[in-house]
Amino acid sequence: MGKLKEECGVFGIYAAENADLTPAVYAGLFALQHRGQESCGIVVNDDGVFTADKDVGLVGEVFTESRLAALGRGNMAVGHVRYGTTGSGGVRNAQPIVVDHIKGHMALAHNGNLVNSAELRSELELAGSIFHTTSDTEVIAYIITKERITSPSIEEALASAMNRLDGAYSLVLMSPSKLLAVRDPHGFRPLCYGRRQDGSYVVASESCALDAVGADFIRDLEPGEILIFDGEEPRSDRRHCGRFRQSLCVFEFIYFARPDSVINGCSVHSARIRAGELLYKRHPAEADVVIGVPDSAIDAAIGYARASGIPYDAGLSKNRYVGRTFIVPGQSSREDKVRIKFNPVSSAVCGKRIVLVDDTIVRGTTSERIVKLLRDAGAREIHMRIAAPPFRHPCYYGTDIDSAENLIANHFTVEQIRDKLGVDSLGYLEQSDAEELCGGLTGFCSACFSGRYPTQVPSNAGKNRFEYRISDRRA
Amino acid sequence: MGKLKEECGVFGIYAAENADLTPAVYAGLFALQHRGQESCGIVVNDDGVFTADKDVGLVGEVFTESRLAALGRGNMAVGHVRYGTTGSGGVRNAQPIVVDHIKGHMALAHNGNLVNSAELRSELELAGSIFHTTSDTEVIAYIITKERITSPSIEEALASAMNRLDGAYSLVLMSPSKLLAVRDPHGFRPLCYGRRQDGSYVVASESCALDAVGADFIRDLEPGEILIFDGEEPRSDRRHCGRFRQSLCVFEFIYFARPDSVINGCSVHSARIRAGELLYKRHPAEADVVIGVPDSAIDAAIGYARASGIPYDAGLSKNRYVGRTFIVPGQSSREDKVRIKFNPVSSAVCGKRIVLVDDTIVRGTTSERIVKLLRDAGAREIHMRIAAPPFRHPCYYGTDIDSAENLIANHFTVEQIRDKLGVDSLGYLEQSDAEELCGGLTGFCSACFSGRYPTQVPSNAGKNRFEYRISDRRA
């Protein structure tokens, strides 16, 4: 699966009347930018005529005024931000994908990852299908198309296709006359919708995108729910609801989602504050100051400070012009990038006993480097606290951690990690804490901690076999 | 069909050993640039790993040293130059197309146009196929893929697919281990091959591309012939040869091909010289000077001068920095462009009786404008001579003249055209002259003159229905 993994954001808008929808899609994608920074795209549907534009780059870089204007007006539109690892990226795999089939055009924006895409693709290839991309979104498009032949409507085709798809998918789909949104029956990835005062409906990966376009949040889609926008009110098809126990990705709360989003009724910010509080209960420390690794661990650090009574301080300055370590492809020199990205605030650190809160440890290299920077800045003690359980198992549901090999917690005990990082103490949350974070909300996928996967695990047979290289236009 | 038409050039190279093939493909495409200036692409096959790069622009603009280097080494490669009319262009329809199917990757470079692509596409769509482009090359890829399932080899699949394809196609196809070249059974478009001293084989639309890469011309492919490069010597599959009377596009000699190319044994330059000589026989004129419209009518003007004894002169200066009228998309102001493109040389024109030779009249607007420019420069008489019969009928075999509507000769008599253009006399070749041009070579498609099409004529049902717009990255 390797390079096919992605963490993405999807957005859709359905307006009663023809209008310039691009400012809303633009604002919505801007709000979802943290979910994918490699490429982005918008497709506008003007009464069955699709106009698409997608490219490598951030939303603000790609969509200049003239390119937005060239997209024109329409009555619905879909957008996508994508993160892809090196090799499977480029314009070729950018989304939304637009295809033609027997019933006209179809645009798809997808967040997630199928676990049976290799099998489905093999089956389709055996039947004579050809593929232009290496993305599982094209597989989904095919499966829906096949069902569309015998289905009376696109929503029926989608519902039938869902019997074939296994894994994580939050999709926004546009046919010539309808906008559809669907969340897989496990509910791995978030998807919610709302309404704007002008009567248009908006679907998005996170509620912060609804805020950005001035839409009132209505609710999250249920796992397995298909939402159909084709008239005044959206309609729901719930035939796939309840097929499985919900498996919402716990990492959405810990790391992926924006703090101002609310997922399945739980504030991401509150979950992180609570993670910090829990962390203190599990692993108290004697210290002078609590510092969080910006940006995603700040809330947990505030929570730890609150619970402990130790003052919180902004002791690490983050260079706002560097992308997330987790997300930037092609890092030749991780070491130097850490120093460019983070700089200790010496007046907050020097001579202090520090509680350093981070959201997770993946490889451990960044953490090790930050600890070194703090030591060099005069930190007397460093007590590292991780606002999640140890990350031990690969994820197959739409992130790029597809192999246990690089996971430090897979190879070492907590004590060993503590020594490798050079901290005075190290504490994680427990696996059982995940549900407490979200105030009793249940139904999480925490396979990355426990190894208990809610679906089949993809066979490795097909790994990378779809890859060929398309040089980007601008090499 | 409208926007789906194209006049293109294809190129392929098969080397015994792994090497840097990009300089050869680059030189070959440069030599074929006159066949398509909108986009170009190269795919290199390194032991089954395909690396592709294609983009909007001329070969010399797109393929910088770094982009060529990024394509890497390989043992075979295909290239394509493409011309597309506005709307169906852009990177999306650029070629070669690369797809994945059950047997791995396949790259296709296509010159021509199917007349039954709408039917085939409908049939494929009914069976659940999805399309990413609006080009008939994708249809061909599908048909071959379908046959590949049950065929023992890619060449067998291609041979079977040919039973389904109707129309013009000169194709170069690359599988993980083989390079195939095929010319449709009517032989509409040229395709030839040759060998380089290093033992590599080269296939190209025109022999001038063999010259450009230092390859010795071997021969043209026969109509219907499949040439398979997968070992030391190429093999031929001739099962489709002789299915139809040959229908080589006569316009290749009149206009499309480069004068230094030899097609089916006939020098393009000689054919044009003879066209000028014949033209004088048909339509002599009393004049002081013979002038050709650069570049494609220069040879015919020389021929007319030779036959008539009237001195030839270079009386029209052409701005080398403007593309061909026939081929540049998006002309807002044809009038001004003609003045920028052509300027009479007054010393050659002023006070003179002129024979003005052109290769064809399509709409008549450019001719009218040139005549006006010559009159303004002091031409006393203008006797226009066209080195082709009147162009009266649309072409369905890979050019952009898909409708009779814009053809001046479809609406007016020669006398009426003469008056519209404002010339003193006007003479065309006869339909029967075509074969004499090529020194007795027979088997031409001259449907554009006669209306007698060698294949079924495409129904209009599907016209433009595949179109959606993809804004180019660089709007």
Next chain:
Amino acid sequence: MGKLKEECGVFGIYAAENADLTPAVYAGLFALQHRGQESCGIVVNDDGVFTADKDVGLVGEVFTESRLAALGRGNMAVGHVRYGTTGSGGVRNAQPIVVDHIKGHMALAHNGNLVNSAELRSELELAGSIFHTTSDTEVIAYIITKERITSPSIEEALASAMNRLDGAYSLVLMSPSKLLAVRDPHGFRPLCYGRRQDGSYVVASESCALDAVGADFIRDLEPGEILIFDGEEPRSDRRHCGRFRQSLCVFEFIYFARPDSVINGCSVHSARIRAGELLYKRHPAEADVVIGVPDSAIDAAIGYARASGIPYDAGLSKNRYVGRTFIVPGQSSREDKVRIKFNPVSSAVCGKRIVLVDDTIVRGTTSERIVKLLRDAGAREIHMRIAAPPFRHPCYYGTDIDSAENLIANHFTVEQIRDKLGVDSLGYLEQSDAEELCGGLTGFCSACFSGRYPTQVPSNAGKNRFEYRISDRRA
């Protein structure tokens, strides 16, 4: 003066031996990126041969690996990041500027603004000088060049030139064989230097850039000091030191500088924490939570929370992909941009009495919009606290606030502003607090609060008269 204002960052490196200095300049400019995001540039000096590259864009966008490589090796280099308001921007005014004069090349990187540039320019023009840019850096280059004719060395020329220059300037200057750094005698803008383990010396606007390149901080330059790097140890020319009382821009602490920088011995972070603490003393509030406007007011909010005992929370989510309101040029719709940029975290805000800390209020429009967003998110009370005195007077020393017209505090009382913003209470720091922020450090320019300017005030005569427009290459 209008559009000529700028807030910039400068960087220089002097190595004993020829080396690849670009990674260091790149890292240094990255660390100074917050000081200017419009354009950036690097000039490398390889034994008197200057290689320069500058462009519009962020450091990470402009300086790709291949562009850095093209700069080559050298024994010294200067870099610059620039912020310019609309109209005077573009590549034309990008820095460092490189000029040729009688003694060879000279590169200048400048942070600040002359108050007598119009007079100097007029004088130079009267003497027959021509100008290619509208920047006062070119004026400085001229004045130095004029002095260079009769001066025995570049440092003498610079020292003489300083007698003519009035205003703010922190400069890094490179001659064929020397690197010079100078801070104007008022010391308006920061400038410091340090040493790397390999013996190379580094000069930068802020100490955070020294950290980024692994240099040990040595000290700030004194106001009026010229530092000359031309051998093993830097030499100081202090003839201009002590000419004036120091006038360090207080806004460097409040807003401009990075919190991890230390200026004139005072930690920026600590100054902001103290500002928050002072603010509480001046304007206590009964509230449930203290929220800072990210990023620059976070520290003051933490300080307010600490002093008050009210919990601090990260109640405003900032979109990391939008540039600073204060600094992005060409804002057509400020309102929408605020909503894209900031989103309240409802769980932290809803039903709460909030202390909202910001660093300053300029026009008031952004503040008004944030208050509205918080109200909509359910804030019960909003007590706004500003970690600076009211901003009432224009600045002529290198920022873009060149007119009192747009300053809300110039037109309205605190009560009126409170009502306009729609907050329940509003409190500013006092002018006398500025020095307390920095732990007793004295010698600030606080003319923007007090209207007491440490230099002459520029006449408006020449305002904008230098402007002509050069369309950017990338329109």
Next chain:
Amino acid sequence: MGKLKEECGVFGIYAAENADLTPAVYAGLFALQHRGQESCGIVVNDDGVFTADKDVGLVGEVFTESRLAALGRGNMAVGHVRYGTTGSGGVRNAQPIVVDHIKGHMALAHNGNLVNSAELRSELELAGSIFHTTSDTEVIAYIITKERITSPSIEEALASAMNRLDGAYSLVLMSPSKLLAVRDPHGFRPLCYGRRQDGSYVVASESCALDAVGADFIRDLEPGEILIFDGEEPRSDRRHCGRFRQSLCVFEFIYFARPDSVINGCSVHSARIRAGELLYKRHPAEADVVIGVPDSAIDAAIGYARASGIPYDAGLSKNRYVGRTFIVPGQSSREDKVRIKFNPVSSAVCGKRIVLVDDTIVRGTTSERIVKLLRDAGAREIHMRIAAPPFRHPCYYGTDIDSAENLIANHFTVEQIRDKLGVDSLGYLEQSDAEELCGGLTGFCSACFSGRYPTQVPSNAGKNRFEYRISDRRA
């Protein structure tokens, strides 16, 4: 001087009223594109406000609709196309240059080369001037500016400046309210003007640019004449006229100018036809066909054919997508480029005795390669004829042949060259033929043939000393 040389084209337009002048400048520069293909630029003057845009690339590449639109309307404008050798190119040296001086803005477009620019530059530098470019156009701007201080008008300043300038310069200069055109007193480079029906006046390097914008040719400027456009009718200042014997570059007729241009009353086309005729008289040959090397030697070949009665044929096909050998910078592999650029038409060549006409031989490498190509194509005999005398001496007046080192005729006799090229015979024109070409027109500079320079020859002292490298934005 080396890299400072250039062969350029200038264009200016002066309209009575404010209008969109960009289409005319665009068309004019397009017509002059053959004079320089490296960079181009346009400056529009809207009542004293200058808007400029210049960039590396061809006119058609640089000036997209949006960039033309951004230039806006005005009542006068200047344009420039530039050719520069590697190293001194890039946007930095692109023209027109725009500077500010005491009287406001000034834009300069320059064709030619000063022989005393090094001296002038040194003098200016000694007086404290700084230079941003390495082009002598900046020197000219300075000299005019210095004179402007004491001159009552820009035209007086220009007239005074001309006392200082030595060498070749055809200039178009724009002040806030006037458009000036001037040709140096030697009249090295062409410059003419005309009038459009709307009353606007147009100045251009060649008359073909007047044709392109629909202007009626009025006359060439006299050597030394200043033409001032500042009212209804242009005024002439002839104080410098007659200072020297005219020295019009003979190579304008042989090679540089377009055949449809008329310079100093002589048609370029006719001059080339006559060159061919003379060539036959000097060096008759027994042959079957006359072939010209496209494009610039075609006319001479026609002349040779006419005089000899040997049939003319288009026996070399030129790839229209490759730039001129003479003019493309950065040729790594001249050999391969020749084969891509030229291909013999075998039917015109095989078994024939050929007269091969070219306009000049510089290094001889391209000629040698073409001869080889013709031999390989079966040419039986090749009689090379050069439509100019042997090129033996460097040119200092605006071309890139600045050194005798690379001139084959400087090192070898005609017989030796014949043997090196591998031709059966070789014949040049005589130095005395030059004036006959132009029908008795006298006053040519033929220093490149004779070594008799009409001005001082530049000292080598300053050679390349101004150079520093500015990486282009697009590396």
